[in-house]
Amino acid sequence: MSKRNTQQRRHYIISELNDAGEVSVESLARRFETSEVTIRKDLAALEKSGLLLRRYGGAVPLPREIVEPQNQKVSKQKECIGKAAASLIKDHYRIVIDSGRTTSALVEHLSDKRGLVVMTNSLAIASRLNELENEPTLLMTGGTWDPTSESFQGQVAEQVLKSYDFDQLFIGADGIDIERGTTTFNELIGLSKVMANVARDVIVMVESEKIGRRIPNLELPWQQIHTLITDNGLPANLKQDIESKGVIVICAD
Known part of the structure; x- marks a missing residue:
């Protein structure tokens, strides 16, 4: 998959997370017709960028006190x-x-x-x-x-x-x-x-x-x-x- 499609998929993951409050690896893999390994890599990259927190089987938003910058x-x-x-x-x-x-x-x-x-x-x-x-x-x-x-x-x-x-x-x-x-x-x-x-x-x-x-x-x-x-x-x-x-x-x- 191209870098452009990878970015689009990750943007969707963040958007879905903001709307639903959580996302699962299984549902995202079905949505994008890709492997769960690929979705886990997406979630790992997004967590490293400070955009979400991974949990077993999916991800949840960052706590509000972390998301909101102190300054x-x-x-x-x-x-x-x-x-x-x-x-x-x-x-x-x-x-x-x-x-x-x-x-x-x-x-x-x-x-x-x-x-x-x-x-x-x-x-x-x-x-x-x-x-x-x-x-x-x-x-x-x-x-x-x-x-x-x-x-x-x-x-x-x-x-x-x-x-x-x-x-x-x-x-x-x-x-x-x-x-x-x-x-x-x-x-x-x-x-x-x-x-x-x-x-x-x-x-x-x-x-x-x-x-x-x-x-x-x-x-x-x-x-x-x-x-x-x-x-x-x-x-x-x-x-x-x-x-x-x-x-x-x-x-x-």
Whole structure:
């Protein structure tokens, strides 16, 4: 079955779940004239995406306290930042998407791009890229799995990246030090530096609430950053301070 039909089937499953309050593997298999194994794979993928909870023989909706975001503003910020980042990507570009919740917001806006080559160190991002109908060429870094960042890190990943060159890197940050650059809680910053070295343009995606947050571990200095994309909550004085470092600042609305 094509990826398009797979997506349509999964959209139906969510719609049916919202209407009926539960779905069963057996009834879905009959509805789509497919195997129960295929339906279980659908439910597993949807559960991994945070859209439902599996139970014996089927699935039920997520509890309301899980479904409703604790901070809707943050969700909208990520969406705006992701859309703005995608507008910078041209057809046939070769890009790197680093792991992270903000960078992952970029993926859904890539469906109209042709001939993309995308490298990532995130299994979650790779899975979402694989669902796109335009089927970008997908590359994985491999390496050592780091549960803290939920991504591959280490020397193997670095060596793989050094074998390529890219038009753009899209990377997040735990904080932005106005004087120094991007900062992170994670001490594994070697891969980030390699990603920046192999990309022509480094684009940082970060919510405005993180700008001015000083964290000990410097990840990327301003000299390596081409563009910073944030939301429209960034104060004008901080925007000017960052631009004075030679960085293009985009405040997505």
